[in-house]
Amino acid sequence: MQTIEEILRAKKIKVTPQRMAVYSILKKTDSHPNVEMIYQKLKPDYPAMSLATIYKTVDVLKKVGLIQELSVGEGGLRYDAKIRPHSHVYCEICGKVDDVEQYPLNELQDRFLLEKVKNETGYDVSIVQLYFFGKCPQCSINKETKARGA
Amino acid sequence: MQTIEEILRAKKIKVTPQRMAVYSILKKTDSHPNVEMIYQKLKPDYPAMSLATIYKTVDVLKKVGLIQELSVGEGGLRYDAKIRPHSHVYCEICGKVDDVEQYPLNELQDRFLLEKVKNETGYDVSIVQLYFFGKCPQCSINKETKARGA
DNA sequence: TTCAAAATGGATATTATTTATTATTTAACA
DNA sequence: TGTTAAATAATAAATAATATCCATTTTGAA
Numbered sequence: 160m161q162t163i164e165e166i167l168r169a170k171k172i173k174v175t176p177q178r179m180a181v182y183s184i185l186k187k188t189d190s191h192p193n194v195e196m197i198y199q200k201l202k203p204d205y206p207a208m209s210l211a212t213i214y215k216t217v218d219v220l221k222k223v224g225l226i227q228e229l230s231v232g233e234g235g236l237r238y239d240a241k242i243r244p245h246s247h248v249y250c251e252i253c254g255k256v257d258d259v260e261q262y263p264l265n266e267l268q269d270r271f272l273l274e275k276v277k278n279e280t281g282y283d284v285s286i287v288q289l290y291f292f293g294k295c296p297q298c299s300i301n302k303e304t305k306a307r308g309a
Numbered sequence: 310m311q312t313i314e315e316i317l318r319a320k321k322i323k324v325t326p327q328r329m330a331v332y333s334i335l336k337k338t339d340s341h342p343n344v345e346m347i348y349q350k351l352k353p354d355y356p357a358m359s360l361a362t363i364y365k366t367v368d369v370l371k372k373v374g375l376i377q378e379l380s381v382g383e384g385g386l387r388y389d390a391k392i393r394p395h396s397h398v399y400c401e402i403c404g405k406v407d408d409v410e411q412y413p414l415n416e417l418q419d420r421f422l423l424e425k426v427k428n429e430t431g432y433d434v435s436i437v438q439l440y441f442f443g444k445c446p447q448c449s450i451n452k453e454t455k456a457r458g459a
Numbered sequence: 460t461t462c463a464a465a466a467t468g469g470a471t472a473t474t475a476t477t478t479a480t481t482a483t484t485t486a487a488c489a
Numbered sequence: 490t491g492t493t494a495a496a497t498a499a500t501a502a503a504t505a506a507t508a509t510c511c512a513t514t515t516t517g518a519a
Contacts, residue, residue, distance in 0.1 A: 209498045233509095283444045293435050327467070
């Protein structure tokens with residue numbers, strides 16, 4: 160199995176501490192952070208890291224296929240180092256993004272699905288993303304509490 | 310069947326020419342326009358229409374459930390008056406958004422799907438969106454195709 | 460027809476995100 | 490180790506999307 164360093168070097172992309180740090184943050188978390196969140200998470204260990212570097216780094220990592228980009232309708236984009244097929248659920252109240260692990264992108268047999276869509280639309284499709292939108296458990300409770308209380 | 314006017318009046322939302330015009334544009338097109346595109350389309354017939362009104366109108370129409378909002382990773386949002394379950398394919402070169410009619414959101418038996426996701430994640434899910442990303446037929450043929458925005 | 464509440468137009472403000480700039484530093488490799 | 494192209498930091502600036510303001514107009518219903 161290739162290491163991240165090997166993957167980058169194979170594409171003539173330099174391995175830098177900043178790139179490793181951004182990737183490492185994404186690999187560790189399941190919070191699907193945006194650029195600003197990555198910036199804040201890195202600050203303690205890399206106080207000199209520039210926001211611009213993070214923008215460039217997520218671009219690089221995305222192009223190389225090491226991370227995926229999520230668009231949930233906020234201003235910016237979210238990033239995820241989990242690249243095997245899975246879908247996401249977005250809380251419209253607090254903005255949290257969670258993985259939907261079991262279901263159902265893997266059951267859609269992606270390759271077959273891409274073929275079908277290509278046949279119907281003529282598009283050469285490379286990425287599938289399934290999103291669910293709703294209210295997370297915490298926000299559901301808060302609203303109930305608020306409604307009952309005050 | 311309820312008319313749009315009836316749906317709005319039932320929710321105590323005033324029926325205005327601007328709202329009808331925005332809805333009508335969305336109903337007629339399959340181009341999934343964003344606010345700016347709607348604005349441009351309306352200009353010939355409604356030269357006095359304000360951008361602010363369009364922002365407010367798509368909000369109203371979305372809340373009432375007459376249109377859906379799509380987020381494909383651009384700056385802004387796209388709108389679609391087709392609200393029965395269907396998915397979308399986005400051309401990463403020219404920015405075009407097309408419907409994927411036949412497949413596969415209807416085959417996912419949405420209600421059952423929402424239940425499963427709720428069981429797994431605890432989220433109270435109300436919306437499902439399936440996106441495909443790739444290259445449209447025109448952009449596949451024309452290698453000289455300009456990047457979006459050009 | 461009248462009237463109050465709601466909506467609109469037009470402009471501007473706001474705000475968040477992203478890109479550009481440039482001097483400096485660093486990774487890769489001979 | 491030296492060289493060079495690439496990357497980074499720091500900051501400025503552009504971009505762009507959306508919200509706000511308020512005077513005027515319009516809708517809905519009494």
